[in-house]
Amino acid sequence: MKHPMTKGEAIFGWVWVFIHSLVLPQVIGEFLYPVLTGAGLSLDEAAMNVIYYGVSFALLMLALSRFMKASFSSLTRNIGGTFAAVLFGYTYYFAAMFAVSLIMQLILSGEVNPNQAAVDSQVKLNPNAMLAVGVFLAPVCEEVLFRGVVFGTIQRKSRALAYVVSALLFALYHLSGYLFTEFSWELLLMAAEYIPAGIVLAWCYERGRSVYAPIFLHMIINLVSITVTLNL
Numbered sequence: 553m554k555h556p557m558t559k560g561e562a563i564f565g566w567v568w569v570f571i572h573s574l575v576l577p578q579v580i581g582e583f584l585y586p587v588l589t590g591a592g593l594s595l596d597e598a599a600m601n602v603i604y605y606g607v608s609f610a611l612l613m614l615a616l617s618r619f620m621k622a623s624f625s626s627l628t629r630n631i632g633g634t635f636a637a638v639l640f641g642y643t644y645y646f647a648a649m650f651a652v653s654l655i656m657q658l659i660l661s662g663e664v665n666p667n668q669a670a671v672d673s674q675v676k677l678n679p680n681a682m683l684a685v686g687v688f689l690a691p692v693c694e695e696v697l698f699r700g701v702v703f704g705t706i707q708r709k710s711r712a713l714a715y716v717v718s719a720l721l722f723a724l725y726h727l728s729g730y731l732f733t734e735f736s737w738e739l740l741l742m743a744a745e746y747i748p749a750g751i752v753l754a755w756c757y758e759r760g761r762s763v764y765a766p767i768f769l770h771m772i773i774n775l776v777s778i779t780v781t782l783n784l
């Protein structure tokens with residue numbers, strides 16, 4: 553990429569990929585949630601997601617501020633390329649997801665993805681919190697980590713491997729909470745539903761030459777999904 557991360561940023565980024573994906577959810581769920589509810593606060597899952605992504609967002613912006621500023625400079629010099637990457641990226645994403653959805657319906661016989669079901673439920677119960685998470689906090693955090701850190705650092709050595717690893721980690725991340733507690737081959741297969749997004753977002757990162765390109769695309773994907781859910 554035009555503005556790769558420094559060695560220090562990359563080390564922090566990889567450590568935070570692990571913490572963000574596996575450690576932080578446990579800390580917030582098992583320790584922070586009881587403290588907050590014990591203090592009299594009424595918090596649903598959507599509100600806890602705001603806290604989860606909010607903490608990650610704040611730390612990423614502090615630790616990777618140089619990378620984010622460099623990426624923004626790249627964005628301002630390539631606005632047309634960014635717009636094209638987002639536009640074509642969404643088209644590719646929509647086509648790929650349509651194909652994957654058809655295949656999954658045949659293989660899984662209509663079984664529901666638990667992560668998507670949980671998100672849909674939270675959207676209907678607390679739409680404002682989920683809009684904050686889905687359209688701002690999650691896209692920024694996930695793109696900085698899975699595209700900026702994972703894809704960007706591996707790409708220096710192997711472009712193909714960067715696509716494979718970033719897409720697989722992104723897919724597994726979305727079902728990690730379920731895979732660790734109630735593993736099944738069906739759940740593992742459901743993770744494949746997130747691979748098209750992982751590939752398209754990485755392509756968007758390459759094409760847009762800035763992490764803001766996949767952030768914008770991710771925001772649009774989630775906004776459309778939330779809007780559809782609210783209107784069902």
